[in-house]
Structure formats: structure tokens, C-alpha cells
Amino acid sequence: MSNMGIVLAILGAALAALLAGIGSAKGVGLVGEAAAGVVSVDPSKFSKVLILQLLPGTQGLYGLLTAILMLSRIGVIGGTAADLTTAQGWQFFIAALPIAIVGLISAIFQGRTAAAGVGITAKKPEHNGKGIIMAAMVETYAILALLVSILLIYNIEV
Amino acid sequence: MSTTKYANAVAAIKAMENFLLTRNDLEQLISASTAEEMESLISARRGSGSEELTLEGVWEMIRGYAPDSDELKVLLYKNDFHNLKAVLKSMLSGRELLASCIRPTNLDLDELAKALSTKEFELLPDYIGPVAEQAYELITRTLDGQLADSLIDCACMKAMLRSAEESGSEFMIRYAKLITQCADIKTAYRCGAMQKQRSFLETAVCGSPELDRESLIRAALGGPESVLAYLETTSYSDAGKLLGESAAAFEKWCDDQVIELAESARFQAFGAEPLAAYYLAAEAELKNLRIIRVCRGSGADRETITERMRRLYV
Numbered sequence: 001m002s003n004m005g006i007v008l009a010i011l012g013a014a015l016a017a018l019l020a021g022i023g024s025a026k027g028v029g030l031v032g033e034a035a036a037g038v039v040s041v042d043p044s045k046f047s048k049v050l051i052l053q054l055l056p057g058t059q060g061l062y063g064l065l066t067a068i069l070m071l072s073r074i075g076v077i078g079g080t081a082a083d084l085t086t087a088q089g090w091q092f093f094i095a096a097l098p099i100a101i102v103g104l105i106s107a108i109f110q111g112r113t114a115a116a117g118v119g120i121t122a123k124k125p126e127h128n129g130k131g132i133i134m135a136a137m138v139e140t141y142a143i144l145a146l147l148v149s150i151l152l153i154y155n156i157e158v
Numbered sequence: 159m160s161t162t163k164y165a166n167a168v169a170a171i172k173a174m175e176n177f178l179l180t181r182n183d184l185e186q187l188i189s190a191s192t193a194e195e196m197e198s199l200i201s202a203r204r205g206s207g208s209e210e211l212t213l214e215g216v217w218e219m220i221r222g223y224a225p226d227s228d229e230l231k232v233l234l235y236k237n238d239f240h241n242l243k244a245v246l247k248s249m250l251s252g253r254e255l256l257a258s259c260i261r262p263t264n265l266d267l268d269e270l271a272k273a274l275s276t277k278e279f280e281l282l283p284d285y286i287g288p289v290a291e292q293a294y295e296l297i298t299r300t301l302d303g304q305l306a307d308s309l310i311d312c313a314c315m316k317a318m319l320r321s322a323e324e325s326g327s328e329f330m331i332r333y334a335k336l337i338t339q340c341a342d343i344k345t346a347y348r349c350g351a352m353q354k355q356r357s358f359l360e361t362a363v364c365g366s367p368e369l370d371r372e373s374l375i376r377a378a379l380g381g382p383e384s385v386l387a388y389l390e391t392t393s394y395s396d397a398g399k400l401l402g403e404s405a406a407a408f409e410k411w412c413d414d415q416v417i418e419l420a421e422s423a424r425f426q427a428f429g430a431e432p433l434a435a436y437y438l439a440a441e442a443e444l445k446n447l448r449i450i451r452v453c454r455g456s457g458a459d460r461e462t463i464t465e466r467m468r469r470l471y472v
Contacts, residue, residue: 030165037169037223045173115165116427122172 005084006074012096013070016149020063020103020142027056027111034115038122048121048128052114055135059099059107062146066099069153082158095152102145110138162428167223171436174219177204178472179443187450188463196450216440217262220433229430232321232330233437234264235285236337239314241267242290243307245274246297285321289313308345308362315341315364329423329431333438336419339369340412343385343394346378347401350385354378368393406466414469417442421471439471446470 035049070092071077074084084092117131179187183203190196209215217234221227237260244258255271265286273281279291289310297306315338322334345362354362359378365371369392377388389398401408420438423431446468453463 030162033166034169037166037171038173041170041173042176112162112427115162115169118165118169119172119427122169123175 004086005089006076006081008086008089009070009074009084009092010076012093012100013067013074013076015093015100016063016070016096016103017067018063019100020066020107021060023104023107024057024060024063027059027107027109027114028053030108030111031056031114031118034118038118042122045121045125048125049118051128051132052117052121052135055114055132055139056107056111058139059103059110059142062099062142063103066096066146066149066153069150070096073153073156073158084158088156088158091156092153095149095156097149098145098152099142099149103142106138106142106145110135110142113138163225164428164430164433167220167225167430168426168428168432170223171220171432175436175439175472178439179203179446179470180472181470184446184450184467184470185464187447188460188467193451193454196454200447211440211444213437213441213444214261216437220437224430224433226430229325229327229330230434230437231264232318232325232334233434234262235314235318235321237261237263238265238286239289239310239317241265241270242274242286242293243310245271246290246293246306247303249274250297285317286313289317305358305361308358311341311345312362312364319364319366327430329419329434332419333416333434335366335368336412336415338364338366339394340397340415342366342369342371342374343389343397343401344405344408346374347382347385350378350380350382353381410466410468413442413445417469417471424471435471442468442471 031049031053035046035053038049039046068077073082074092075082114131114135117128117135120131121128179200183199186199187196190199204211220230224230241259241263244260245255247253248255248257255275256267259267261267265283269281273279273287274290274294277291277294279287279294281287282290292313293306293310296309297303300306315334318334319331319338322330342363342365346359349359349362356375356379359375363371363374363378365374373388374385377384386398386402389395389401392398397408397411400411416438420435423429423435426432449466449468450463453466
């Protein structure tokens, strides 16, 4: 059980990348479906709907960033893994949860909002920006979660 | 039905809504000096190289996009039951069986013709097979085409309501109810004017929670004025006033109600409802174009044509 600390920390890093990545994949996929529907009728709208499709992809990147920061902090990247206690392991695990959970949920909801925004682009392309803003609002909560995760990761004593 | 599985279909439909005619387009069409000018205005609106808008084409396109077109089949029940009447009458009068059939349909028309001509009613789906058999027996026994039509129309309404309720879609339930109630009002009014007997009315009137079947039958037995008086006591008082003015005004009211219902689905980003709404919008557009062409052909003035225009979706 002496390795429990490092195992928990790595598990946290994996969850951050995994859950936020799953959310992004679902969100981007949903917007992609809607975007393909519009492009099949009007290919000239491809660039406008592509921006909307990219939006839910950011949570996956936040998850990846969190995972890299954690792995770097615990020494898995670039050398020797730190000798973490179980309590420290739990701290890293918990630090990963905000972006893992909020990333998953916000990416799915951002995907729904962006897919609805694709409808705006389809009908009124000149109002495309409004669809982007609405979808971007959801991003706020993923950014807040990322911020909390990073603050936690850097304030754990190793 | 508001699931994200329709994301692709709804987005495509929203892009296609841009090609539907607007009120301004209709005014231009009404003002067009020649039929050629009108046709060129329509082609310009649809975009070069695009195919002519037909309901069959719209349905095929919707089926292509929809992950589950079964959720939309209620929309075609009217056509299915119309085709049943058409094939039955063609059989009895020795005409080409499919000559008066309309498309799109849920049924394969050749199978419908085969099932009726060989009396293998079990080949037909459950929602139409039993009534096809009943109507066939009735029409061959009584030779009363009107009674058979009423039986089929009433069965159509019941099938629509049942199927809509099975789909669980609030939109489809409201659509089926609206169509049923409009049909019941028309039937009761006409039967009242033709002084039909109670037995006929019992076959023809479907009934709904908003329009009580027994009250409507009793009103119809008292004549058209009695039907209008009954409608005054229901939420259909406006419709009753229009029906009192003219049948055309009431028909327009019914069509406008359908489009008003379709508009409720316009703001949905997911689900089958926007697809159904697009189909209804295309139906209204084609009806408007038909009215303009017929009115122009008969020399009707601009005001008359404008008055008859149905509400538009876009």
C-alpha cells in the first residue's frame, strides 16, 4: 500500500483527461452532426459552423492540461515519481475532480447549445456570432473549474 | 421526441427553410403579369438547378435525414386513407386503380391495390386493414359511396389520434386533434345541411374531448344553424363564425391553425417536430401556389387571391 499515494494522483490525472475528453468528444460530435446537416444543403456555411463545432473541444484540452500539470508536479513526467503519502494522493485526486466533472458536463451542454447555434447560422448566417456567444457562455464554468483544479494542484505540498 | 439524434436533420431542415416562399414572394407572385413570370419568380427563389418542390420530394428528403421516420408517419395518414377511398371507388367503377391516388404515402400503392383487389386485407397494416375490409363490405352491400367515405374518414382520424398518442409527441397529438376536430366540424355542418340520419352521423363523426361526439351529432341533426350554435358554446366559436360565412373561409382557418401549430416547432433545435413542421410548411406553400394558379386561371382579382392565401411558416 506504500504506492497508494502515487496511484491516486495518477488516477486523478487520468480522470481529468478522460472525463473532460469524453465530454468534448460528445459535444464536438453533436455539433458536427448538426453542422453536416447545414453543409449538406449549403456548403458555403462550412467555415461559420466549424467555429461552433470547435467550441466544445476546449474542455478536452483543459483536461489534458490538468493531467500534464499533475503528472509534472508528481514527477511522472520528466524524471522520478514523487514518494506521495496516501493523503497527498487523495489531494491530487480531488484536485482533478473539478475539471474532470465540470469538463464532462459542460462540454455536453455546450455541444447542445452550439448545435442549436448551428440552426441560427443555417437560417440567419449574419447572426452567427450570437450563436457563438451563447455557446461560449457555457465555457465560463469549464474555465472556472480549470482554475480551481490548477490552484489546488499547485498548492499541494509534495 | 426532443432528442439530440435529430441534430443533423433539424440543422439541414433549418437551412432548407430559407428556400420556402415568404409573404413578399407571394405578393410578387400574385402581382406577376403572366404565368411565365410567376414560374420564373419561383425558380429564382428556389435557386438555379433546384428541383421543383413536391410533397413527395419533401417527404423523401425528410426520410433521408430523419433517423426514425416512423415518428412522422401520422402526417401521411390522410393520404393513406384517401388512397384507400380512391382505390375502392376505382375498383367499383372499373377505372385504373391508382389513377386518383396521391403521394407521398406510408403504404406501397401497388400492395394496397393488390390487397383490395384480391380481398387480402390482412396484407395491409393494422391501422388501415380492418377499415379497408369494413368499407369494402359496406360499399359493395349498400353502394353508398358517401357512407363508405365517412367510415374511412372517421377511421383515419381515430388512427391518427392513436398513432400520435403512441408516439408520445405532444406536437403530433395536437396535430392529430386539430385535424380531427376540423374534420368533425366540416362533417357535422355538411351532414346538417344534407339532413343526414343519425345512423350516418354515428359512422361519420369521430369526436374528441373538445368537441363532444354526441353533442355534435345532436347539433347536426338539427341542421347547419344548430351546428353553428353548438360551436358557439365551444372553443371553436371563431371557426363557427367563419363556417357560417363560407366553407372556403373555414378551410383557410383550418390550414392556418395547422401552420400556427407548426410555428411552435420552429424554435426547437432537436427532435422530429421541426421536420414535421417543415413538411406542413411545404404543404401550405404548395396549396398557396395552387390557389394562385387556379385563381389567375379563372381571372380572379388580386384582392380575392390575397384573401385566400394561407398563413406562411417563414
